[in-house]
């Protein structure tokens with residue numbers, strides 16, 4: 001196979017603050033929505049209190065990143081570490097921590113690629129404003145991003161405003177929609193989503209204003225949907241599933257307005273968000289420089305007509321929801337699923353990269369892609385994760401194909417650099433190249449152990465992409 005990766009390709013790996021840092025209330029950090037939710041599930045799985053203990057072990061972890069050969073590290077800054085109550089005073093200790101991390105990365109020639117908000121809204125904004133439902137949360141976020149650009153923008157030139165807004169907004173827990181009555185849920189969700197788009201636009205413009213040479217863009221949870229049959233309505237349903245789960249958001253980031261089908265859905269279901277007169281200008285003026293793509297799996301959809309019992313726009317389920325009048329999610333009999341249910345499909349990655357590049361003509365970087373599985377620490381003190389090696393190898397080949405197709409892909413950052421706290425399975429489900437020696441309810445010694453996939457990925461980076 002011919003190697004199409006450019007010489008300066010950004011080989012990297014990813015993480016997010018609440019999933020690795022721990023130190024959840026140390027040095028002045030405030031509680032976040034991610035902390036709060038993890039505490040609700042503490043009996044069943046690990047929570048954010050210690051996570052992978054990166055806060056105390058970042059030096060060791062960054063030296064592992066160096067050893068791995070990473071050119072970039074995609075990580076997030078915890079808003080509540082910088083501004084503990086979301087819109088009040090800046091916490092100098094928080095700024096100090098990220099300064100140390102950024103400086104050490106640069107000393108090791110690793111480019112910091114920073115996400116400003118990865119599912120961890122400061123919890124205090126929930127009490128004050130019900131989070132994103134209120135316009136004041138937009139102002140709070142803009143202020144936070146300005147603090148980050150001013151404090152770190154002399155060294156950090158690459159930013160993602162948020163992680164997977166399009167997925168986050170579908171999950172009640174992430175949007176802290178506990179007290180919202182069921183009949184109000186979709187209206188509130190649409191308002192929160194809209195406010196996050198305005199916040200995204202303001203943060204994009206602030207980056208261009210404050211960071212010299214700064215590049216910024218969204219990180220989306222990608223959706224690639226196959227039609228369940230070649231019936232025209234199934235093909236339309238598959239397209240609408242892509243549209244409703246990702247493309248409407250990308251259109252909003254890149255063009256500053258909802259596409260027609262989305263406006264129609266909002267209007268017909270009576271949940272159109274309240275807009276401010278100045279928003280149109282804000283949304284239209286913000287121009288992302290890149291798109292960060294998170295890719296785990298593909299979906300299959302068939303047409304789902306509305307019924308008397310389920311009128312137009314009725315939604316079933318959270319993440320992979322069905323939408324009456326549009327689409328229903330089906331299983332793909334041609335793909336194998338991982339132990340935790342995601343259907344593994346490297347070709348889907350090639351397709352989705354082509355799709356986004358052709359739609360938006362912006363440089364793309366993969367900021368998440370990985371296999372979440374239980375890993376066994378064997379008697380030889382190692383982790384033989386051949387399954388992860390196969391997975392990564394096939395997805396890297398798909399990237400190589402996409403580049404050959406003409407896609408401007410400038411980086412690949414699998415999830416995750418080290419084992420992280422998985423949202424629904426704690427440390428039972430692992431993603432890292434480095435094993436973190438702890439269980440959900442037993443912290444053990446938190447030692448770092450390189451998995452077989454670490455050595456594999458190290459060789460990939462050394463060979464700039466394709467090695468056997």
Ligand code: BG6
Nearest residue numbers: 016163164372421422423424429
């Ligand atoms: C992505 C998120 O959607 O999925 C990550 O950005 C998350 O934060 C990853 O960890 C895997 O999901 P899970 O549920 O296994 O943690």
